[in-house]
Amino acid sequence: MIVSIIEKVYSFLWGDLIRIPLPSGGSLGISLLIILLIPTGVYFTIRTRFLPVRLFPDMIRSLTGKKKNENSLSTFQTLIVSTATRVGMGNLVGVVAAISAGGAGAVFWMWVTAIIGSSTAFVEATLAQLHKEEDPLYGGYRGGPAYYIHHFFEEKLGKKKKHVIIAVLFAISGLICWCGISQVISNSVTSSFENAFGIPPIYTTVILVAIAAVIVLRRNATVKVLDVIVPIMAVCYFAITIFIIIKNIAVMPSVFQRIFEEAFGIRQAAAGGFGAVLMNGIKRGLFSNEAGSGSAPCAAAAAECDTPVRAGLTQALGVFIDTIVICSCTAMIMLTAPQNVINGKEGMDLLQSAMGYHLGGFGVVFIAITLFLFSFSTFLGILFYARSNVAYLFGDKWIWQTLYKVLALVMLFIGGIAAYTFVWDLGDVGIGLMTIFNTGILYLLGGQAVKVLRDFEDGKNIK
Numbered sequence: 001m002i003v004s005i006i007e008k009v010y011s012f013l014w015g016d017l018i019r020i021p022l023p024s025g026g027s028l029g030i031s032l033l034i035i036l037l038i039p040t041g042v043y044f045t046i047r048t049r050f051l052p053v054r055l056f057p058d059m060i061r062s063l064t065g066k067k068k069n070e071n072s073l074s075t076f077q078t079l080i081v082s083t084a085t086r087v088g089m090g091n092l093v094g095v096v097a098a099i100s101a102g103g104a105g106a107v108f109w110m111w112v113t114a115i116i117g118s119s120t121a122f123v124e125a126t127l128a129q130l131h132k133e134e135d136p137l138y139g140g141y142r143g144g145p146a147y148y149i150h151h152f153f154e155e156k157l158g159k160k161k162k163h164v165i166i167a168v169l170f171a172i173s174g175l176i177c178w179c180g181i182s183q184v185i186s187n188s189v190t191s192s193f194e195n196a197f198g199i200p201p202i203y204t205t206v207i208l209v210a211i212a213a214v215i216v217l218r219r220n221a222t223v224k225v226l227d228v229i230v231p232i233m234a235v236c237y238f239a240i241t242i243f244i245i246i247k248n249i250a251v252m253p254s255v256f257q258r259i260f261e262e263a264f265g266i267r268q269a270a271a272g273g274f275g276a277v278l279m280n281g282i283k284r285g286l287f288s289n290e291a292g293s294g295s296a297p298c299a300a301a302a303a304e305c306d307t308p309v310r311a312g313l314t315q316a317l318g319v320f321i322d323t324i325v326i327c328s329c330t331a332m333i334m335l336t337a338p339q340n341v342i343n344g345k346e347g348m349d350l351l352q353s354a355m356g357y358h359l360g361g362f363g364v365v366f367i368a369i370t371l372f373l374f375s376f377s378t379f380l381g382i383l384f385y386a387r388s389n390v391a392y393l394f395g396d397k398w399i400w401q402t403l404y405k406v407l408a409l410v411m412l413f414i415g416g417i418a419a420y421t422f423v424w425d426l427g428d429v430g431i432g433l434m435t436i437f438n439t440g441i442l443y444l445l446g447g448q449a450v451k452v453l454r455d456f457e458d459g460k461n462i463k
Helices: 002-014 032-047 056-064 075-086 089-102 105-130 145-157 165-197 201-216 221-247 249-263 274-289 308-335 347-359 361-394 398-417 421-459
Strands: 018-021 027-030
Touching: 032 105, 032 421, 056 075, 056 308, 075 221, 075 308, 075 361, 089 105, 089 308, 089 347, 089 361, 105 145, 105 249, 105 308, 105 421, 145 165, 145 361, 145 421, 165 201, 165 347, 165 361, 165 398, 165 421, 201 221, 201 361, 201 398, 221 249, 221 308, 221 347, 221 361, 249 308, 308 347, 308 421, 347 361, 361 398
Parallel strands: none
Antiparallel strands: 018 027
């Protein structure tokens, strides 16, 4: 009964809610989340007067903000946390899947999606700052969509409330989503290590869970570990990609030509494949950078900064890093490999084959280790997000924080030894519901973020 309900909700959120006929005789399927996220991104891109383009230098400067309270986080540290969750398996296997299904043109539409997604990320992060609260357990601040939803309804009702139903539903959806993601993470890591090194999944799982437990069960170890892991993994992956691009510099003009030609269906028009190019690029961009889902604002709220705009600009930059930089790295690794090397392959096997062509046996090992770092940092990041939702639902008691961490560790262990599609679908349902609740409130509260942005531009500069 429950499984059937979950399957129906999953189909409603992620399936083809509407289908648009194409001249070729086929049709273009569009899911509910795309219907929600694309208009939201376009709307806030217009309202912020194309913020991702106009204020890109300010996004970079926003990282230099200093904190005064040692228990709070700087804007740079919140970028590290949000990048940890944005940059994950989707940046590797997800990009490969998008290109396999939609062609090289999907990369262009990922870039476009990142630009409009940056505007959404700015608005939700700024709102998280405007409505943040002090965190008596961990120190510093906490917040996120559950908090700005709560404050909105309190103001509308004109009285204080302990809980608001929509905020409660958002918080529960987030906790469900992040438990589901824990399973996907461990299953991906154990599978890649088994393929690369022949290590049985049970050994990898035990070590993964043990390391994770040591970190997450300590009070403030999560951010300290992420401060080390995330920059190293991102810089190494970017550096390897630059090396591969230089090594294959002769084919780069044809790679970019292919991306732009296929982006507009020049090659696919006759076969009616433009819809596949467009949808696969948009889906991968949306679901990789998480803009609009309400996850990253949980990190943005923890920042200590002189203006909420600084936190918003930082998270807008996070979308750029995830999609324009990291996803593009995977795309270049794949598109510079000869077709005969990757034909007939998919997923991690395809990516490892491409890396094997570029770097030999080292490339296969490098991808396995990269996936481990990407996935492990995602796990740490989502448990940081969970802090504020657990506190909103159950109050300021360590027992509830610890119980959720133990539950996530159990899911991490289970996912490492077996793949349960029901739990994975439950995670997707969680993020889908989060997106519905969050995008709805963004339209109602987004004017607050736009106002502080205009005030900032009228008389304040990032120092």
